[in-house]
Amino acid sequence: MMRYKLTIAYDGTKFYGFQIQPKDRTVQGELEKSLKIMTKGIDVRVHGSGRTDSGVHALGQVIHYDYPGELSEKAMFKAMNTLLPKDLVVQKVEVADSYFHSRFSAKEKIYIYRLYNGEVRNPFTRTYASWHPYPLDIDRLREALTYIEGRHDFTSFASIKDPIENKIRTIYEARVDYDSEKQEFVFLFRGNGFLYNMIRILMGTLIEIGDRRKEPEEMQRLLKLKDRKQAGPTASPLGLYLKNVIYD
Template sequence: MSAQRYKCIVQYDGTNYVGYQVQPNGNSVQAEIEKALKKMCKGEYIPIQASGRTDSGVHALGQVIHFDYPVAIKADHLMRAMNSLLPADIMITEIEQTTEDFHCRYHAVGKKYIYRVDLNRFPDPFKRQYTLHHPFRFSMENLQKAIKHLEGEHDFTSFCSTKTDKTDLVRTVYEASVIKDEAANELVFTFRGNGFLYNMIRIFVGTLLQIADGLKPVGEIERLLAAKDRRKAGPTAAPEGLYLAKVYYDEEKLKRGE
Protein backbone atom coordinates (compact mmCIF):
# COMPACT_ATOMS: atom_id res chain seq x y z
CA MET A 1 0.00 0.00 0.00
CA SER A 2 1.77 3.15 -1.18
CA ALA A 3 0.51 6.61 -0.33
CA GLN A 4 -0.34 9.05 -3.11
CA ARG A 5 0.17 12.79 -2.81
CA TYR A 6 -2.77 15.02 -3.81
CA LYS A 7 -2.81 18.78 -4.34
CA CYS A 8 -6.15 20.57 -3.82
CA ILE A 9 -7.48 24.07 -4.34
CA VAL A 10 -9.76 25.00 -1.45
CA GLN A 11 -12.38 27.74 -1.08
CA TYR A 12 -13.70 28.70 2.31
CA ASP A 13 -15.89 31.24 4.01
CA GLY A 14 -13.70 32.09 7.01
CA THR A 15 -16.51 33.67 9.04
CA ASN A 16 -17.05 30.79 11.43
CA TYR A 17 -13.42 29.76 11.89
CA VAL A 18 -10.57 30.86 14.13
CA GLY A 19 -8.49 30.82 10.96
CA TYR A 20 -6.96 28.26 8.64
CA GLN A 21 -4.65 26.67 11.16
CA VAL A 22 -5.59 24.34 14.03
CA GLN A 23 -5.87 26.34 17.27
CA PRO A 24 -6.66 25.25 20.81
CA ASN A 25 -9.61 27.66 21.03
CA GLY A 26 -12.03 26.85 18.24
CA ASN A 27 -12.78 25.36 14.86
CA SER A 28 -10.24 25.76 12.10
CA VAL A 29 -10.45 25.04 8.39
CA GLN A 30 -7.51 22.65 8.70
CA ALA A 31 -9.23 20.67 11.46
CA GLU A 32 -12.40 20.31 9.35
CA ILE A 33 -10.47 18.99 6.35
CA GLU A 34 -8.45 16.61 8.51
CA LYS A 35 -11.68 15.42 10.14
CA ALA A 36 -13.19 14.64 6.72
CA LEU A 37 -10.08 12.71 5.64
CA LYS A 38 -10.05 10.81 8.92
CA LYS A 39 -13.62 9.64 8.32
CA MET A 40 -12.69 8.48 4.83
CA CYS A 41 -9.68 6.55 6.18
CA LYS A 42 -11.43 4.67 8.97
CA GLY A 43 -9.97 6.83 11.71
CA GLU A 44 -6.44 7.12 10.37
CA TYR A 45 -5.00 10.63 10.80
CA ILE A 46 -3.91 12.22 7.51
CA PRO A 47 -1.98 15.44 8.17
CA ILE A 48 -2.46 18.19 5.60
CA GLN A 49 -0.12 21.01 4.60
CA ALA A 50 -1.25 24.41 3.32
CA SER A 51 0.43 27.19 1.35
CA GLY A 52 0.13 29.36 4.45
CA ARG A 53 -2.23 30.42 7.20
CA THR A 54 -5.14 32.76 6.98
CA ASP A 55 -6.40 34.65 10.01
CA SER A 56 -9.79 34.37 11.69
CA GLY A 57 -12.54 35.74 9.44
CA VAL A 58 -10.31 35.78 6.34
CA HIS A 59 -11.66 33.91 3.31
CA ALA A 60 -10.07 31.84 0.56
CA LEU A 61 -10.96 31.48 -3.09
CA GLY A 62 -7.79 29.59 -3.93
CA GLN A 63 -5.96 28.22 -0.89
CA VAL A 64 -3.73 25.27 -1.80
CA ILE A 65 -3.20 22.20 0.37
CA HIS A 66 -1.55 18.83 -0.10
CA PHE A 67 -1.63 15.53 1.72
CA ASP A 68 -0.68 11.88 1.28
CA TYR A 69 -3.66 9.60 0.92
CA PRO A 70 -2.99 6.02 1.99
CA VAL A 71 -4.69 4.35 -0.98
CA ALA A 72 -4.67 5.10 -4.68
CA ILE A 73 -7.98 6.67 -5.65
CA LYS A 74 -9.07 8.70 -8.66
CA ALA A 75 -8.56 12.39 -7.83
CA ASP A 76 -12.10 13.31 -8.83
CA HIS A 77 -13.59 10.59 -6.60
CA LEU A 78 -11.47 11.81 -3.71
CA MET A 79 -12.70 15.39 -4.22
CA ARG A 80 -16.33 14.26 -4.32
CA ALA A 81 -15.94 12.23 -1.13
CA MET A 82 -14.24 15.12 0.67
CA ASN A 83 -16.89 17.63 -0.41
CA SER A 84 -19.68 15.34 0.76
CA LEU A 85 -18.12 15.25 4.25
CA LEU A 86 -16.89 18.85 4.55
CA PRO A 87 -19.12 21.53 6.09
CA ALA A 88 -20.91 23.77 3.56
CA ASP A 89 -18.51 26.68 4.15
CA ILE A 90 -15.45 24.74 2.90
CA MET A 91 -15.16 23.32 -0.61
CA ILE A 92 -12.48 21.60 -2.65
CA THR A 93 -12.74 23.12 -6.14
CA GLU A 94 -9.86 21.37 -7.89
CA ILE A 95 -7.72 18.34 -7.18
CA GLU A 96 -4.84 16.58 -8.87
CA GLN A 97 -2.49 13.77 -8.04
CA THR A 98 1.02 15.16 -7.74
CA THR A 99 4.57 13.92 -7.20
CA GLU A 100 5.71 12.98 -3.72
CA ASP A 101 8.29 15.78 -3.66
CA PHE A 102 5.67 18.53 -4.24
CA HIS A 103 5.14 20.83 -1.27
CA CYS A 104 2.39 23.43 -1.40
CA ARG A 105 4.20 25.83 0.93
CA TYR A 106 7.87 25.41 0.04
CA HIS A 107 7.23 25.42 -3.70
CA ALA A 108 4.85 28.39 -3.73
CA VAL A 109 6.50 31.34 -5.50
CA GLY A 110 3.83 33.93 -4.78
CA LYS A 111 0.24 34.73 -3.97
CA LYS A 112 -2.63 36.93 -4.98
CA TYR A 113 -5.03 38.52 -2.51
CA ILE A 114 -8.28 40.42 -3.03
CA TYR A 115 -9.73 42.91 -0.54
CA ARG A 116 -13.36 44.06 -0.87
CA VAL A 117 -14.76 47.28 0.58
CA ASP A 118 -18.51 47.99 0.82
CA LEU A 119 -19.08 51.67 0.00
CA ASN A 120 -22.80 51.81 0.84
CA ARG A 121 -23.94 54.35 3.38
CA PHE A 122 -25.14 51.57 5.69
CA PRO A 123 -23.45 48.16 5.70
CA ASP A 124 -25.09 45.79 3.20
CA PRO A 125 -26.66 42.94 5.26
CA PHE A 126 -25.54 40.41 2.62
CA LYS A 127 -21.93 41.59 2.68
CA ARG A 128 -21.40 42.10 6.39
CA GLN A 129 -19.11 39.05 6.61
CA TYR A 130 -17.51 39.54 3.19
CA THR A 131 -16.41 43.18 3.03
CA LEU A 132 -15.07 46.03 5.09
CA HIS A 133 -17.71 48.76 5.40
CA HIS A 134 -16.31 52.16 4.53
CA PRO A 135 -19.05 54.71 3.83
CA PHE A 136 -16.86 57.81 3.67
CA ARG A 137 -16.24 60.14 0.79
CA PHE A 138 -12.82 59.50 -0.73
CA SER A 139 -10.57 60.42 -3.63
CA MET A 140 -10.24 57.60 -6.15
CA GLU A 141 -7.53 59.61 -7.89
CA ASN A 142 -5.36 59.86 -4.78
CA LEU A 143 -5.97 56.19 -4.03
CA GLN A 144 -4.86 55.20 -7.55
CA LYS A 145 -1.73 57.34 -7.27
CA ALA A 146 -0.77 56.07 -3.83
CA ILE A 147 -1.30 52.37 -4.45
CA LYS A 148 1.21 52.26 -7.31
CA HIS A 149 4.03 53.09 -4.89
CA LEU A 150 3.56 49.67 -3.30
CA GLU A 151 4.62 47.91 -6.50
CA GLY A 152 8.23 46.77 -6.81
CA GLU A 153 10.83 45.36 -4.43
CA HIS A 154 10.72 47.06 -1.04
CA ASP A 155 11.43 46.51 2.61
CA PHE A 156 7.87 46.32 3.94
CA THR A 157 8.70 46.63 7.66
CA SER A 158 6.15 49.46 8.06
CA PHE A 159 3.44 47.16 6.70
CA CYS A 160 4.16 44.10 8.82
CA SER A 161 2.72 43.24 12.21
CA THR A 162 5.37 43.55 14.91
CA LYS A 163 4.32 40.03 15.94
CA THR A 164 6.19 38.58 12.95
CA ASP A 165 8.98 36.08 13.53
CA LYS A 166 10.60 36.93 10.18
CA THR A 167 13.73 39.09 9.86
CA ASP A 168 13.99 39.58 6.10
CA LEU A 169 11.04 41.85 5.31
CA VAL A 170 11.93 42.58 1.69
CA ARG A 171 9.29 41.40 -0.76
CA THR A 172 8.35 42.12 -4.38
CA VAL A 173 4.83 43.28 -5.19
CA TYR A 174 4.04 42.74 -8.88
CA GLU A 175 0.55 44.19 -8.76
CA ALA A 176 -1.11 46.63 -6.37
CA SER A 177 -4.31 47.88 -7.95
CA VAL A 178 -7.84 48.93 -7.11
CA ILE A 179 -11.03 49.26 -9.12
CA LYS A 180 -14.45 50.57 -8.27
CA ASP A 181 -17.15 48.01 -9.02
CA GLU A 182 -20.02 50.41 -9.69
CA ALA A 183 -22.74 47.74 -9.82
CA ALA A 184 -21.75 46.31 -6.45
CA ASN A 185 -20.75 49.73 -5.04
CA GLU A 186 -17.49 48.23 -3.85
CA LEU A 187 -13.79 48.93 -4.01
CA VAL A 188 -11.89 45.81 -4.99
CA PHE A 189 -8.15 45.77 -4.25
CA THR A 190 -5.78 43.24 -5.84
CA PHE A 191 -2.30 42.53 -4.51
CA ARG A 192 0.02 40.02 -6.18
CA GLY A 193 3.55 39.38 -5.02
CA ASN A 194 6.27 36.88 -4.19
CA GLY A 195 5.36 36.84 -0.51
CA PHE A 196 3.27 38.75 1.98
CA LEU A 197 4.18 39.49 5.59
CA TYR A 198 1.93 39.07 8.61
CA ASN A 199 -1.09 41.41 8.22
CA MET A 200 0.61 43.11 5.24
CA ILE A 201 -2.44 43.35 2.97
CA ARG A 202 -4.67 44.52 5.80
CA ILE A 203 -2.16 47.26 6.75
CA PHE A 204 -1.88 48.22 3.05
CA VAL A 205 -5.67 48.66 2.90
CA GLY A 206 -5.92 50.44 6.26
CA THR A 207 -3.23 52.90 5.15
CA LEU A 208 -4.54 53.36 1.59
CA LEU A 209 -8.02 54.19 2.88
CA GLN A 210 -6.53 56.88 5.15
CA ILE A 211 -4.88 58.40 2.06
CA ALA A 212 -8.10 58.09 0.02
CA ASP A 213 -10.03 59.80 2.81
CA GLY A 214 -7.55 62.67 2.90
CA LEU A 215 -6.30 61.86 6.41
CA LYS A 216 -2.83 61.22 5.00
CA PRO A 217 -1.04 62.72 1.97
CA VAL A 218 -0.61 60.86 -1.33
CA GLY A 219 3.13 60.59 -0.66
CA GLU A 220 2.50 58.63 2.54
CA ILE A 221 3.34 55.21 1.04
CA GLU A 222 6.82 56.34 -0.07
CA ARG A 223 7.41 57.88 3.34
CA LEU A 224 6.34 54.67 5.11
CA LEU A 225 8.51 52.45 2.90
CA ALA A 226 11.49 54.59 3.91
CA ALA A 227 10.47 54.80 7.60
CA LYS A 228 10.48 51.01 8.22
CA ASP A 229 8.29 51.47 11.31
CA ARG A 230 4.94 49.73 11.76
CA ARG A 231 3.74 52.41 14.18
CA LYS A 232 3.78 55.03 11.43
CA ALA A 233 1.43 53.14 9.06
CA GLY A 234 -2.37 53.03 9.16
CA PRO A 235 -4.57 50.58 11.06
CA THR A 236 -4.93 46.90 10.17
CA ALA A 237 -8.15 46.68 8.11
CA ALA A 238 -10.80 44.16 9.20
CA PRO A 239 -10.24 40.49 8.25
CA GLU A 240 -13.65 39.93 6.62
CA GLY A 241 -12.77 41.89 3.45
CA LEU A 242 -9.71 39.73 2.72
CA TYR A 243 -9.54 36.76 0.33
CA LEU A 244 -6.57 34.56 -0.50
CA ALA A 245 -7.31 34.41 -4.22
CA LYS A 246 -4.49 32.35 -5.74
CA VAL A 247 -1.22 30.62 -4.94
CA TYR A 248 1.40 30.56 -7.71
CA TYR A 249 3.89 27.76 -8.38
CA ASP A 250 5.32 29.18 -11.62
CA GLU A 251 7.41 32.35 -11.51
CA GLU A 252 6.43 33.46 -15.01
CA LYS A 253 2.73 33.09 -14.31
CA LEU A 254 3.15 34.99 -11.05
CA LYS A 255 4.83 37.89 -12.86
CA ARG A 256 2.26 37.98 -15.65
CA GLY A 257 -0.65 37.47 -13.22
CA GLU A 258 -2.02 34.42 -15.06
Protein backbone atom coordinates in the same frame (compact mmCIF):
# COMPACT_ATOMS: atom_id res chain seq x y z
CA MET B 1 0.96 6.71 0.10
CA MET B 2 0.23 9.45 -2.41
CA ARG B 3 0.60 13.23 -2.29
CA TYR B 4 -2.46 15.25 -3.25
CA LYS B 5 -2.66 18.93 -4.16
CA LEU B 6 -6.10 20.45 -3.57
CA THR B 7 -7.52 23.82 -4.52
CA ILE B 8 -10.15 24.80 -1.98
CA ALA B 9 -12.51 27.72 -1.30
CA TYR B 10 -14.05 28.73 1.99
CA ASP B 11 -16.33 31.31 3.47
CA GLY B 12 -14.18 32.45 6.40
CA THR B 13 -17.11 33.87 8.41
CA LYS B 14 -17.44 30.91 10.76
CA PHE B 15 -13.83 29.74 10.85
CA TYR B 16 -11.27 30.81 13.43
CA GLY B 17 -8.75 31.03 10.60
CA PHE B 18 -6.91 28.35 8.65
CA GLN B 19 -4.54 26.91 11.23
CA ILE B 20 -5.68 24.07 13.47
CA GLN B 21 -6.60 25.02 17.05
CA PRO B 22 -7.30 22.72 20.02
CA LYS B 23 -10.88 23.95 20.49
CA ASP B 24 -11.94 26.34 17.78
CA ARG B 25 -13.29 25.46 14.33
CA THR B 26 -10.62 25.97 11.68
CA VAL B 27 -10.19 25.13 8.00
CA GLN B 28 -7.25 22.82 8.61
CA GLY B 29 -9.17 21.18 11.45
CA GLU B 30 -12.18 20.45 9.23
CA LEU B 31 -9.97 19.10 6.42
CA GLU B 32 -8.07 16.79 8.76
CA LYS B 33 -11.31 15.62 10.37
CA SER B 34 -12.70 14.60 6.97
CA LEU B 35 -9.47 12.85 6.04
CA LYS B 36 -9.49 10.92 9.32
CA ILE B 37 -12.95 9.60 8.49
CA MET B 38 -11.69 8.50 5.05
CA THR B 39 -8.66 6.70 6.50
CA LYS B 40 -10.77 5.13 9.26
CA GLY B 41 -8.74 6.75 12.00
CA ILE B 42 -5.28 7.44 10.61
CA ASP B 43 -4.23 11.07 11.11
CA VAL B 44 -3.32 12.98 7.95
CA ARG B 45 -1.46 16.28 8.32
CA VAL B 46 -2.67 19.04 5.98
CA HIS B 47 -0.26 21.75 4.80
CA GLY B 48 -1.58 25.04 3.42
CA SER B 49 0.06 27.60 1.14
CA GLY B 50 -0.23 29.94 4.11
CA ARG B 51 -2.48 30.73 7.03
CA THR B 52 -5.48 32.95 6.74
CA ASP B 53 -6.76 34.84 9.80
CA SER B 54 -10.13 34.44 11.43
CA GLY B 55 -12.78 35.84 9.09
CA VAL B 56 -10.56 35.85 5.99
CA HIS B 57 -12.05 34.09 2.95
CA ALA B 58 -10.45 31.98 0.23
CA LEU B 59 -11.48 31.65 -3.40
CA GLY B 60 -8.53 29.46 -4.34
CA GLN B 61 -6.37 28.39 -1.37
CA VAL B 62 -3.99 25.48 -2.09
CA ILE B 63 -3.18 22.67 0.32
CA HIS B 64 -1.36 19.35 0.11
CA TYR B 65 -1.16 16.16 2.15
CA ASP B 66 0.17 12.63 1.95
CA TYR B 67 -2.70 10.18 1.95
CA PRO B 68 -2.20 6.56 3.05
CA GLY B 69 -3.91 5.02 0.03
CA GLU B 70 -4.25 5.50 -3.69
CA LEU B 71 -7.50 7.18 -4.64
CA SER B 72 -8.18 8.59 -8.07
CA GLU B 73 -8.41 12.39 -8.25
CA LYS B 74 -12.13 12.03 -8.92
CA ALA B 75 -12.71 9.73 -5.92
CA MET B 76 -10.75 12.06 -3.62
CA PHE B 77 -12.76 15.04 -4.91
CA LYS B 78 -16.06 13.30 -4.32
CA ALA B 79 -15.19 11.90 -0.88
CA MET B 80 -13.89 15.20 0.44
CA ASN B 81 -16.83 17.23 -0.84
CA THR B 82 -19.25 14.74 0.68
CA LEU B 83 -17.59 14.96 4.09
CA LEU B 84 -16.68 18.66 4.31
CA PRO B 85 -19.06 21.25 5.78
CA LYS B 86 -20.99 23.57 3.46
CA ASP B 87 -18.75 26.59 3.93
CA LEU B 88 -15.65 24.72 2.73
CA VAL B 89 -15.38 23.17 -0.72
CA VAL B 90 -12.77 21.35 -2.80
CA GLN B 91 -12.63 22.85 -6.29
CA LYS B 92 -9.87 20.69 -7.77
CA VAL B 93 -7.81 17.63 -6.85
CA GLU B 94 -4.47 16.81 -8.47
CA VAL B 95 -2.05 14.02 -7.68
CA ALA B 96 1.28 15.78 -6.99
CA ASP B 97 4.83 14.49 -6.98
CA SER B 98 6.62 14.21 -3.65
CA TYR B 99 8.62 17.41 -4.26
CA PHE B 100 5.51 19.54 -4.39
CA HIS B 101 4.87 21.66 -1.29
CA SER B 102 1.85 23.99 -1.16
CA ARG B 103 3.84 26.64 0.71
CA PHE B 104 7.45 26.32 -0.43
CA SER B 105 6.63 25.67 -4.11
CA ALA B 106 4.35 28.72 -4.35
CA LYS B 107 5.67 31.42 -6.69
CA GLU B 108 2.97 34.07 -6.39
CA LYS B 109 -0.13 34.80 -4.41
CA ILE B 110 -3.07 36.98 -5.32
CA TYR B 111 -5.30 38.56 -2.70
CA ILE B 112 -8.31 40.76 -3.16
CA TYR B 113 -9.86 43.13 -0.66
CA ARG B 114 -13.50 44.24 -0.92
CA LEU B 115 -14.31 47.61 0.64
CA TYR B 116 -17.98 48.58 0.68
CA ASN B 117 -18.32 52.36 0.43
CA GLY B 118 -22.10 52.90 0.62
CA GLU B 119 -23.56 55.32 3.15
CA VAL B 120 -26.08 52.77 4.43
CA ARG B 121 -24.79 49.49 5.82
CA ASN B 122 -25.33 46.48 3.59
CA PRO B 123 -26.91 43.41 5.23
CA PHE B 124 -25.58 41.16 2.45
CA THR B 125 -21.89 42.02 2.74
CA ARG B 126 -21.55 42.34 6.50
CA THR B 127 -19.03 39.48 6.61
CA TYR B 128 -17.94 39.63 2.95
CA ALA B 129 -16.59 43.17 2.66
CA SER B 130 -15.30 45.70 5.11
CA TRP B 131 -17.21 48.97 5.33
CA HIS B 132 -16.01 52.55 5.07
CA PRO B 133 -18.99 54.94 4.74
CA TYR B 134 -16.96 58.09 3.93
CA PRO B 135 -15.87 59.33 0.49
CA LEU B 136 -12.69 57.79 -0.91
CA ASP B 137 -10.73 59.34 -3.77
CA ILE B 138 -9.77 56.61 -6.24
CA ASP B 139 -6.99 58.71 -7.82
CA ARG B 140 -5.29 59.07 -4.45
CA LEU B 141 -5.67 55.32 -3.83
CA ARG B 142 -4.19 54.54 -7.25
CA GLU B 143 -1.23 56.82 -6.70
CA ALA B 144 -0.50 55.22 -3.32
CA LEU B 145 -0.72 51.75 -4.87
CA THR B 146 1.99 52.59 -7.44
CA TYR B 147 4.44 53.11 -4.55
CA ILE B 148 3.73 49.61 -3.23
CA GLU B 149 4.55 47.89 -6.50
CA GLY B 150 8.10 46.58 -6.79
CA ARG B 151 10.64 45.10 -4.38
CA HIS B 152 10.46 46.70 -0.95
CA ASP B 153 11.15 46.11 2.72
CA PHE B 154 7.62 45.92 4.16
CA THR B 155 8.61 46.12 7.85
CA SER B 156 6.21 49.03 8.39
CA PHE B 157 3.37 46.84 7.10
CA ALA B 158 4.04 43.67 9.07
CA SER B 159 2.59 42.69 12.42
CA ILE B 160 5.23 43.10 15.12
CA LYS B 161 4.31 39.50 15.99
CA ASP B 162 5.65 38.26 12.63
CA PRO B 163 8.85 36.35 13.50
CA ILE B 164 10.18 36.26 9.90
CA GLU B 165 13.46 38.19 9.64
CA ASN B 166 13.54 38.93 5.94
CA LYS B 167 10.75 41.44 5.35
CA ILE B 168 11.57 42.11 1.70
CA ARG B 169 8.82 41.15 -0.71
CA THR B 170 8.07 41.91 -4.35
CA ILE B 171 4.62 43.17 -5.32
CA TYR B 172 4.05 42.64 -9.03
CA GLU B 173 0.67 44.28 -9.14
CA ALA B 174 -1.36 46.49 -6.77
CA ARG B 175 -4.51 48.02 -8.18
CA VAL B 176 -8.04 49.10 -7.35
CA ASP B 177 -11.29 49.24 -9.28
CA TYR B 178 -14.65 50.68 -8.30
CA ASP B 179 -17.85 48.68 -8.82
CA SER B 180 -20.54 51.36 -8.97
CA GLU B 181 -23.45 48.91 -8.83
CA LYS B 182 -22.18 47.39 -5.58
CA GLN B 183 -20.64 50.68 -4.33
CA GLU B 184 -17.48 48.70 -3.65
CA PHE B 185 -13.78 49.30 -4.13
CA VAL B 186 -12.03 46.05 -5.03
CA PHE B 187 -8.27 46.00 -4.43
CA LEU B 188 -5.97 43.37 -5.93
CA PHE B 189 -2.48 42.54 -4.66
CA ARG B 190 -0.23 40.10 -6.50
CA GLY B 191 3.21 39.34 -5.08
CA ASN B 192 5.82 36.70 -4.39
CA GLY B 193 4.76 36.58 -0.75
CA PHE B 194 3.06 38.57 1.98
CA LEU B 195 4.00 39.15 5.61
CA TYR B 196 1.64 38.52 8.51
CA ASN B 197 -1.18 41.13 8.40
CA MET B 198 0.59 42.93 5.52
CA ILE B 199 -2.45 43.45 3.33
CA ARG B 200 -4.65 44.46 6.25
CA ILE B 201 -2.09 47.09 7.38
CA LEU B 202 -1.66 48.29 3.79
CA MET B 203 -5.46 48.58 3.59
CA GLY B 204 -5.70 50.48 6.88
CA THR B 205 -3.13 52.92 5.50
CA LEU B 206 -4.78 53.15 2.07
CA ILE B 207 -8.14 54.02 3.64
CA GLU B 208 -6.49 56.93 5.49
CA ILE B 209 -4.96 58.09 2.21
CA GLY B 210 -8.23 57.68 0.27
CA ASP B 211 -10.23 59.81 2.69
CA ARG B 212 -7.54 62.53 2.88
CA ARG B 213 -6.16 61.90 6.35
CA LYS B 214 -2.78 61.09 4.80
CA GLU B 215 -1.08 61.98 1.51
CA PRO B 216 -0.41 59.30 -1.15
CA GLU B 217 3.34 59.98 -0.91
CA GLU B 218 3.16 58.88 2.73
CA MET B 219 3.31 55.33 1.38
CA GLN B 220 6.88 55.94 0.13
CA ARG B 221 7.92 57.45 3.43
CA LEU B 222 6.44 54.53 5.40
CA LEU B 223 8.36 51.99 3.31
CA LYS B 224 11.60 53.81 4.14
CA LEU B 225 10.79 54.23 7.86
CA LYS B 226 10.52 50.48 8.56
CA ASP B 227 8.33 51.18 11.59
CA ARG B 228 4.99 49.47 12.09
CA LYS B 229 3.83 52.20 14.48
CA GLN B 230 3.92 54.84 11.72
CA ALA B 231 1.59 52.97 9.35
CA GLY B 232 -2.22 52.89 9.54
CA PRO B 233 -4.34 50.52 11.61
CA THR B 234 -4.89 46.86 10.70
CA ALA B 235 -8.06 46.84 8.58
CA SER B 236 -10.86 44.33 9.13
CA PRO B 237 -10.22 40.74 7.96
CA LEU B 238 -13.76 40.51 6.56
CA GLY B 239 -12.97 42.04 3.17
CA LEU B 240 -9.88 39.92 2.54
CA TYR B 241 -9.84 36.98 0.10
CA LEU B 242 -6.96 34.72 -0.85
CA LYS B 243 -7.78 34.51 -4.55
CA ASN B 244 -5.08 32.32 -6.10
CA VAL B 245 -1.79 30.65 -5.38
CA ILE B 246 0.43 30.31 -8.42
CA TYR B 247 2.99 27.54 -8.97
CA ASP B 248 5.39 26.92 -11.87
